[in-house]
Amino acid sequence: MEKQPHIQLDSSLKIKKAIIVGDPKRVSSVLEFLDHAKEITFNREYRSAFGTYQGARILVVSTGIGAPSATIGIEELISIGVEEIIRVGSCGAMQSDFKLGEIMVVSGVVRDDGTTKNYVPESFPAIPDSELLCAACTQHDIAVHIGIGRSHDSFYNDNNADIEAFWSNHHVLGADMESGALYVLGQLRGIKTLSILNNVVLYQDALNEGVNQLVSGDDLVIQGEKKSIQLALNILTRRENK
Ligand SMILES: O=P(O)(O)O[C@H]1O[C@H](CO)[C@@H](O)[C@H]1O
Numbered sequence: 001m002e003k004q005p006h007i008q009l010d011s012s013l014k015i016k017k018a019i020i021v022g023d024p025k026r027v028s029s030v031l032e033f034l035d036h037a038k039e040i041t042f043n044r045e046y047r048s049a050f051g052t053y054q055g056a057r058i059l060v061v062s063t064g065i066g067a068p069s070a071t072i073g074i075e076e077l078i079s080i081g082v083e084e085i086i087r088v089g090s091c092g093a094m095q096s097d098f099k100l101g102e103i104m105v106v107s108g109v110v111r112d113d114g115t116t117k118n119y120v121p122e123s124f125p126a127i128p129d130s131e132l133l134c135a136a137c138t139q140h141d142i143a144v145h146i147g148i149g150r151s152h153d154s155f156y157n158d159n160n161a162d163i164e165a166f167w168s169n170h171h172v173l174g175a176d177m178e179s180g181a182l183y184v185l186g187q188l189r190g191i192k193t194l195s196i197l198n199n200v201v202l203y204q205d206a207l208n209e210g211v212n213q214l215v216s217g218d219d220l221v222i223q224g225e226k227k228s229i230q231l232a233l234n235i236l237t238r239r240e241n242k
């Protein structure tokens, strides 16, 4: 099989479980948890590597920022035979009791992105795989919030505060840019998906400050990233699938 044009991987890898992250640097953070870690390739925003966790082979791929590059990466992963994808991402809080470095398991997504509208009307739900969601709920050693996310396309909207207030009043817990695309593709293509997000911005705090904390290695958000990676690996290697 030819290599996929963007991720530059092919089906000879024979790996069915993947973690996707936005930031290519986060691939290294995931590799710290894996045995026999090996970098594969880095094309555009798609940095890939694999390793094993408790004997299971895990692929790790970055997808960059936003639904367009995420859907390209996810489609190409499906084409090479990946059947389970967990996103380990960052988000901004949409509720004041969602603190920095706390983890959100996304139970459904408000589809405020443009990409998935090209696939299916907005009335189609963006929901995770129920088995992966249930597996997340039984990982009692890692505390999580479970709630609705909002995936958007515009980080620096002039009316962001109003938009966020609206969705906050509708009990949305956190915002990112790719979970909706992952869930829509998961349902349309018949693969298992889940999104786990580390909160890097307190509700109504400055977006850029929060994201800077992640980049500069603020302790709380780095601990949150580690927890989200551990949770994803626990779910991918849950007993039923070993
Ligand atoms: O940290 P990642 O996984 O990239 O996720 C979040 O961070 C980026 C914005 O800073 C967007 O991609 C958003 O979804």
Ligand SMILES: O=c1cc[nH]c(=O)[nH]1
Pocket: 090, 091, 092, 093, 175, 176, 177, 200, 201, 207, 210, 211
């Ligand atoms: O507030 C935030 C923080 C990270 N990513 C987002 O999409 N929004």
